[in-house]
Amino acid sequence: MKKKIQFSLVYRDMWQSSGKFQPRKDQLERIAPVIIEMGCFARVETNGGAFEQVNLLAGENPNDAVRAFCKPFNEAGIKTHMLDRGLNALRMYPVPDDVRALMYKVKAKQGTNITRIFDGLNDVRNIIPSIKWAKEGGMTPQCALCITNSPVHTLEYYMNIADQVIAAGAEEICLKDMAGIGQPAFLGKLTKMIKDKYPEIIIQYHGHSGPGLSMASILEVCNNGADIIDTAIEPLSWGKVHPDVISVISMLKNEGFEVPEINMSAYMKARALTQEFIDDWLGYFINPGNKIMSSLLLGCGLPGGMMGSMMADLGGMRTTINNVRKKKGEDELSMDDLLIKLFDEVEYVWPRVGYPPLVTPFSQYVKNIALMNLLTIEQGKGRFVMMDESMWGMILGKSGKIPGTIDPELVELAKKQGREFTDVDAHTLLTDALDDFRKEMDEN
Structure with missing residues (x-):
């Protein structure tokens, strides 16, 4: 039997990658116990990214929604994580240092355990201050390497970033393959390079399904030492979102990894509730084309x-x-x-x-x-x-x-x-x- 692989449900990103909305606070409170009942998730992405912005657009207080959604997972021992835009914090433009420092204290109080700090330019100067503030605020700093393909984005380029953020105190690394265009063999090599040098560092892979490489990428990173894989559930899996946890668990189990079992009754409940939330919004913010993968x-x-x-x-x-x-x-x-x-x-x-x-x-x-x-x-x-x-x-x-x-x-x-x-x-x-x-x- 190969090593144990854990799974994260990126419930926040599922919604915002398929459209630009998310369930209301009362709906999040309903889905959380069912996600716990599924029994296969060690982590859930609950907030961050566009979550707070979209909450405000829906006329809700995002602070109330984050507290309500995180609470059941905290009680069940499932870690919660958020997406954090580094210099931009939760905005689309830069945020002053004192506001960024306070954010981590607030998010920890709200029940968020891990912050995934990324910078859209992979500039470590925008990431490193947040590592310090996250630790001071009581959160685990996970630093993201934004994956893309270009002549400058080499293995050495990414390893240099990993070296700097780990030296600054990052406890985890995320390979953030936000467009799903990371080549599987490249991602496998990068995972191995980081694990060989820093065996104690947790590596989490986040790969979108859009161009169709994500399952091959998951297999490569797991075979090279990755610890946690981000996944989705129907009816918002695949498309431009993430692979479905059922398929990922099946593939990795067949490869010989130790993986959890899924309570399929709970999965079907979560699937039905998610569809109910979509229907409640009449699908206004979901483009049907986002359910289609495209090699383009x-x-x-x-x-x-x-x-x-x-x-x-x-x-x-x-x-x-x-x-x-x-x-x-x-x-x-x-x-x-x-x-x-x-x-x-x-x-x-x-x-x-x-x-x-x-x-x-x-x-x-x-x-x-x-x-x-x-x-x-x-x-x-x-x-x-x-x-x-x-x-x-x-x-x-x-x-x-x-x-x-x-x-x-x-x-x-x-x-x-x-x-x-x-x-x-x-x-x-x-x-x-x-x-x-x-x-x-x-x-x-």
């Missing part, structure tokens, strides 16, 4: 977590682009036509902005640059003429160090617009703001 994602590398919002953006842009084409006497583009054009444009833009890993918020920035390019090309204006401050902030280094090299065309464009590049430690650009926020809360 291998080229552009866009992550599953943004597919819902991307398709909505594309639908709106299609109308505008087709109006331009009609005036020129050209045929209209179908959604499929435009989708392929967008994927091709992302492939064009991505290396020119320095190969930032395509994960929040940089996946959105690169996609938005590509989408705006499609419009301005149709208008005869060329590329890179509609970029906002966030997109420029990424290019100029204001969010951290870009892994690759910025294209000379963009360097020249920045110079013409009076913009300056920087290699400053991004979190030092922000001043503490807790007192201001407390004042604002009192006033409101």
Whole structure:
């Protein structure tokens, strides 16, 4: 018998990768005991990422929802974890140091045990402060390596990041394969490199299913020393989300690993409840296309977590682009036509902005640059003429160090617009703001 493999249910990410909503507090309270009853999960991802933002959009207090969802797992001895955007904390843009430090104390009090700290640029300067604050706040710091494929994202590149965050106190490493484009053999080699050097470090693999490599990747990382695998359950498994726990357990059991049994009666209850929650929202925020895997994602590398919002953006842009084409006497583009054009444009833009890993918020920035390019090309204006401050902030280094090299065309464009590049430690650009926020809360 091979080593024991544990499983995590990424219930938060299931919802937000298939759409952009999640169950209400009362629904989370109903599903938690059933997840526990399934008997196969050592961990559950309960919050973080877009959870708190979406809760607010739904008119709920996310603090109440996190406490309610974590409580049953805490009592059952199942660890809870959250997704943490490092410099951005729970936002889409940078957060001052004093707010980030306080967040970990708050999340620990709410019942979250582990924080998965990632940086969209893999800049350790944005991760390392959070390791210290997480420990001080009573949480386990798990540091993520955002996986992608490019000439600069080599095994040595990732091992260098792992060395730095482990030296800074990271107790676990997550291979965050947010687009599912990590090549299985590469992921296996990386897992072995980390385990051989740091056998005591827990390695958790998080791989989305979009392009179809995730099951092979899971097998490779497990055969090379991974400890925990992120999984999903029906009706939100597969598609752009994660492999189903039933299939993963079956595969690993057949490979000789020690794996838990699943209480299938509880699985079917959890499946039915999840479908009930979807029906309660009338499926408003789930694009049916997100249930379909697509090999087209291998080229552009866009992550599953943004597919819902991307398709909505594309639908709106299609109308505008087709109006331009009609005036020129050209045929209209179908959604499929435009989708392929967008994927091709992302492939064009991505290396020119320095190969930032395509994960929040940089996946959105690169996609938005590509989408705006499609419009301005149709208008005869060329590329890179509609970029906002966030997109420029990424290019100029204001969010951290870009892994690759910025294209000379963009360097020249920045110079013409009076913009300056920087290699400053991004979190030092922000001043503490807790007192201001407390004042604002009192006033409101």
